[in-house]
Amino acid sequence: MADAPTEFLKGTLDLMILKTLSWAPAHGYGIARWIEHCTDDVLEVEEGSLYPALHKLEDDGLITAEWGITEHNRRAKFYRLTPAGKRRLAASHAYWARFAGAVSKVLETAPASA
Amino acid sequence: MADAPTEFLKGTLDLMILKTLSWAPAHGYGIARWIEHCTDDVLEVEEGSLYPALHKLEDDGLITAEWGITEHNRRAKFYRLTPAGKRRLAASHAYWARFAGAVSKVLETAPASA
């Protein structure tokens, strides 16, 4: 994905796509640009990862797509969260918190406690 | 890996192994048990993931192995961090902080700021 953190990431792409769409419908290109901007380019979204992920989310019924015109007057597919997508987002967000917390626990535990 | 967070994880297994070994040398089985214990079983380390990871870290020169006897009087391979492993741990730890921070930024940004 980026500079360095290509090591981690897994499932987090789906989560961030869903989160981005929770604010408003958006097209793939815009989602990628926004995530990069929001994280000061720490997270770079590759198109080869993005579009397959988007299609999979659509197949799973978590998002729906509709063709439209962007502010730049270009044809684009706008994605929107479905109710199932909202539920998935909530669940994934909770899982992430749980997971990240667990990793932090390991990373911050002092030697003595072992 | 576990209950739920099998979605995330990637690279984090290596990181947690290195971190565990930074306290003291340990054998595979012990590393797995300790990570599970430390995270209240949020993270479950599967053997099918653990041993290949251990072998890879050894091939990469980040850890070294030596046969010994455990406190249970059983034959076990004890792994120890190499200087390169310590450097990798520091770098990965920093990457993780950077990555987790970026994900949190996306997850916690309010709609209005987009």
Add this chain to the structure above:
DNA sequence: TGCGTTACCTAGGACTCAGAGGTATATACC
């Protein structure tokens, strides 16, 4: 007309993790 940006897409390979299976020994219990 040509170029940069916006916007979409896929095929292929690399890599990681987990499930399932297998080996062997020490200790505890019957």
Add this chain to the structure above:
DNA sequence: GGTATATACCTCTGAGTCCTAGGTAACGCA
């Protein structure tokens, strides 16, 4: 002595995820 449990190691294979590299096309501007 025989059996069960826990400890401790290992690998094969499949499923899934991501990236590289390539391609299409339309808009706006010089």
